[in-house]
Amino acid sequence: AQSVTQLDSQVPVFEEAPVELRCNYSSSVSVYLFWYVQYPNQGLQLLLKYLSGSTLVKGINGFEAEFNKSQTSFHLRKPSVHISDTAEYFCAVSGQTGANNLFFGTGTRLTVIP
């Protein structure tokens, strides 16, 4: 089975500052990795995903993440955040075979301070 650890439950950051949200995974098999964003009172929306190929993945809203197999990490970054980036961010993992079952981390609450 797979699991995900999001090391920070809350990350406050000033507007226009860079941010990194950390995600580490555990799996005995090769994985696919995802970042989802949840705005207040809404469902989750895919930011980006890593399936194969380049380890640097670019997503929507200026976010990117880097897959690091040796460190089993998939940290999310943005060079300059906006107020509108305030949301909950979830890292998720699935195996590369079998059912399409995502295992989610507990989430990181990003608060952008004006």
Add this chain to the structure above:
Amino acid sequence: IAGITQAPTSQILAAGRRMTLRCTQDMRHNAMYWYRQDLGLGLRLIHYSNTAGTTGKGEVPDGYSVSRANTDDFPLTLASAVPSQTSVYFCASSVEAGPGNTIYFGEGSWLTVV
């Protein structure tokens, strides 16, 4: 484009009562899912359906049942609600059931069992 529609949006339910959360998607996706979201636990898979006519158990299936009579609808039933089932429930879907397929989420149903 409606995407995934969940009903009700919110509900307060007496313990012991039966409740069905409805989910309809208009994207003709083959696979559908039900997740519950709890503070500090992230999202956990309750049940899934890889295609119409089939269902499977996720991480936390106890106390819940599902059916998939057609492609569009995937209702979740709580046969006899208990307070520990107080949660936000998300219906989701993907084009196919295989891993790596992007999962799309509904807006959620807030359920309080008292």
